Amino acid sequence: MPFELYVDLSVADARQIFYDRNVQGVAVAKNLAMSMDQRDFAARLAHRVADAVKVDIDGRLVPFTKFINATKRQVGKAEPEVVTLSAMRALVITAIYGKVGLSRSAETVHEDELPAAATADQVEQYVVPALARLIAEHAQHFLSRSALTAPAALAGLGIAVHHTTPWADPSNAMSADTLDRLLAGIHWQREARYWDGVAAKAGTSGRLNFSGGVKDSGGRVADALLYPGTEAGRRIRGQ
Numbered sequence: 001m002p003f004e005l006y007v008d009l010s011v012a013d014a015r016q017i018f019y020d021r022n023v024q025g026v027a028v029a030k031n032l033a034m035s036m037d038q039r040d041f042a043a044r045l046a047h048r049v050a051d052a053v054k055v056d057i058d059g060r061l062v063p064f065t066k067f068i069n070a071t072k073r074q075v076g077k078a079e080p081e082v083v084t085l086s087a088m089r090a091l092v093i094t095a096i097y098g099k100v101g102l103s104r105s106a107e108t109v110h111e112d113e114l115p116a117a118a119t120a121d122q123v124e125q126y127v128v129p130a131l132a133r134l135i136a137e138h139a140q141h142f143l144s145r146s147a148l149t150a151p152a153a154l155a156g157l158g159i160a161v162h163h164t165t166p167w168a169d170p171s172n173a174m175s176a177d178t179l180d181r182l183l184a185g186i187h188w189q190r191e192a193r194y195w196d197g198v199a200a201k202a203g204t205s206g207r208l209n210f211s212g213g214v215k216d217s218g219g220r221v222a223d224a225l226l227y228p229g230t231e232a233g234r235r236i237r238g239q
Contacts, residue, residue, distance in 0.1 A: 037108065039108060039110065040108045040109055040110075041109045041110060041111050041114075041120065041123075042089050042092045042093045042096070042109040043085070043089055045092045045123075045124060045127055045128060046085060046088040046089045046091070046092045047065075048124070048128050049088065049091075049092065049127075049128050049131045049132050049135070050063070050064045050065045050068050050088065051063065051064075051065060052128055052129065052132035053132045053135045053136050053139075054136075055067070055136070055139040055142075055143065056139070057143075064135060064139075064142075066080070066081075067080070067081050067082045067083065067142065067143070068081055068083055068084070068085055068088060069081035069083070069084050069085065070084075070085040072084060073086065075145075075149075082142050082143060082145050082149050083142060083149045083154070084151070086105075086151065087149070087150070087151040087154045087155075088154070089105070090105045090151050090154055090155040090158065090214045090218070091131060091154040091155065091157060091158040091161075092127060092131065092158065093105055093109060093155075093158065094155045094156075094157075094158030094159045094161075094162060094218065094222075095127050095130070095131060095158040095159075095161040095162050095165070096109075096114065096115065096118075096123055096127060096162070096165075097115065097162065098159055098162035098163070098168070099159050099218075099219055099222065101155075101158065101159070101162075102155060102159075102214055102215050102218045102219060103215065105155065105214045105215065115167050116167075117166075117167035118165075118166070118167040122166065122167070123167075126165055126166060127161075127165070130161055130164065130165075130176070131158075131161065134157070134161070134183075138183075138188075141188045145190075146188040146189060146190060147188050147189065147190050147194070147195050147199055147200070147208075147210070148188045150199055150200070150210040151210075151213060151214045151218075152199045152200075152210065152213060152214055152216065152217035152218045152220075152221055153188075153199050153210075153221050155214040155217075155218030155221065155222075156199070156217075156218050156219070156220070156221025156222040156223075156224070156225055157183075157221070157222075157225065158218075159218065159219070159221075159222035159225075159226075160179055160182070160183075160222055160225045160226055161179065163179070163226070164176050164178075164179050182225060182226065182228065183225065185228075185237045185238075186225070186236055186237060187236060187237065187238045190208055190210075191208070192206055192208055193235070193238075194235060194236050194238065195208060195210075195235075195236065196208065196235075197220075197232070197235070198217070198220050198221060198224050198232045198235060198236060199217045199220070199221045200217070220232060224236050
């Protein structure tokens with residue numbers, strides 16, 4: 001049982017602490033709690049990916065960590081951050097597991113639960129630089145709050161990255177160069193003509209709603225990224 005021990009408190013202070021803990025105390029937001037969980041292998045890797053990226057802001061290199069919100073499920077328009085930690089974590093999890101990772105996005109990932117053909121060191125050594133490179137190369141899409149910052153889009157990108165990992169199924173494996181070619185023609189602008197029915201839904205006003213989330217839309221995004229000849233694949237490429 002967790003406990004706190006205080007020494008040399010006055011009775012008044014002890015009473016106040018009792019009140020604060022039992023009346024004023026509120027549950028910590030899930031995203032904030034997850035960002036603090038050092039047992040979660042995926043959260044640790046998400047932090048390391050962010051630490052490995054620097055983005056150019058008016059000629060000044062700024063750590064990508066400055067643009068990650070670790071406390072909320074969604075980033076507000078007026079906030080300086082452009083992506084949530086939970087979305088970054090979804091990117092990491094799907095890069096590790098592929099589509100199976102969509103169902104694990106809300107679960108703690110332990111090192112002894114990794115794919116059978118992968119070790120924790122191998123996963124970290126491949127996933128961190130691979131994702132850091134993609135984020136750096138698409139930094140402007142992140143900073144402009146494009147569709148790429150949506151959790152479903154990042155989960156779909158992670159699934160695509162999974163096919164380049166050393167532990168991927170050989171029948172679906174691809175090289176990093178092949179993945180780069182698939183991503184080259186993607187229109188990441190938040191426009192209905194590209195993302196309606198893929199990662200988002202357009203309302204009657206034409207405004208896109210990306211609230212479908214990782215489990216609902218991540219698989220569709222991945223298929224659109226990986227298979228250019230499909231209807232969704234052609235849509236996000238403006239064809």
